[in-house]
Amino acid sequence: MKNRIRVLRAERDMTQEQLADLVGVTRNTIISTEKGKYCPSIKLGYRIARVFGVCIDDVFTYEDEIDGPSKDNE
Amino acid sequence: MRRITYLACILAVSALVAIMIGSAMATGNFFVPIIAIPLWVIVVFACRRNLETVTADERLSKVRSQAALRTFELMVIAGAIAAVVLSSFVFSESLSPKIEGNVYTDTNGTVSMVLNLYKPGSPETPGNLIQSTTIRNISAMDETEATAYCEFRQEAFGGNEQNGLIGVTIAGIVGVMLVAYGAFYLYYDKKY
Numbered sequence: 001m002k003n004r005i006r007v008l009r010a011e012r013d014m015t016q017e018q019l020a021d022l023v024g025v026t027r028n029t030i031i032s033t034e035k036g037k038y039c040p041s042i043k044l045g046y047r048i049a050r051v052f053g054v055c056i057d058d059v060f061t062y063e064d065e066i067d068g069p070s071k072d073n074e
Numbered sequence: 075m076r077r078i079t080y081l082a083c084i085l086a087v088s089a090l091v092a093i094m095i096g097s098a099m100a101t102g103n104f105f106v107p108i109i110a111i112p113l114w115v116i117v118v119f120a121c122r123r124n125l126e127t128v129t130a131d132e133r134l135s136k137v138r139s140q141a142a143l144r145t146f147e148l149m150v151i152a153g154a155i156a157a158v159v160l161s162s163f164v165f166s167e168s169l170s171p172k173i174e175g176n177v178y179t180d181t182n183g184t185v186s187m188v189l190n191l192y193k194p195g196s197p198e199t200p201g202n203l204i205q206s207t208t209i210r211n212i213s214a215m216d217e218t219e220a221t222a223y224c225e226f227r228q229e230a231f232g233g234n235e236q237n238g239l240i241g242v243t244i245a246g247i248v249g250v251m252l253v254a255y256g257a258f259y260l261y262y263d264k265k266y
């Protein structure tokens with residue numbers, strides 16, 4: 001799952017800590033999500049999108065080659 | 075309350091409760107744990123309620139559950155192997171005679187030892203006694219007698235060693251579980 005969290009944060013001059021506080025997770029979760037190591041739940045995805053004031057599709061992009069059923073991206 | 079304050083508070087309260095319970099068990103006062111444990115739970119919950127930062131989220135839950143699952147799987151495999159090994163000990167023990175030993179001081183002040191050999195798999199009652207040997211004045215033994223005594227003593231007091239072995243085994247299992255959980259936690263924390 002690709003994401004634009006880093007770009008959206010930079011546009012709003014927001015730190016990882018601030019975003020983490022706003023969505024109610026730890027900073028490590030934001031770091032892992034940004035790097036694409038952790039795939040967040042739909043709930044968390046929506047919360048992140050809502051903080052940035054955009055649609056969830058503008059934050060996360062599903063890619064068949066990476067996120068397909070044969071890959072273990074859990 | 076900041077996270078570091080919270081951790082320091084929990085650590086201090088936990089240490090205090092552990093000391094209280096330890097001393098209460100040693101003195102035989104069993105009312106202290108009944109009061110101390112609920113108080114500890116109340117303090118922990120009170121601290122958690124005042125915590126400002128997030129200490130657990132969905133990623134951490136996932137890391138913890140994955141680490142716990144892998145630890146459980148590892149312990150099931152290790153437990154199955156251990157069960158096979160231990161069951162062989164249980165069967166072999168019931169097929170071998172049981173030796174029991176006692177040390178006592180005679181009226182003349184010398185120390186003697188009694189060794190009793192019981193029938194395999196039977197309770198240690200006089201009816202099941204195969205042989206009883208008394209070694210008088212064990213302090214005045216020569217080298218040959220002392221060697222034989224040591225061998226017998228090791229067998230006769232094996233029960234105490236077994237009890238100690240059970241304690242060490244349980245502590246070892248708990249230790250291995252904690253280490254395995256910690257290792258898996260670090261692995262999944264790095265992975266996610």
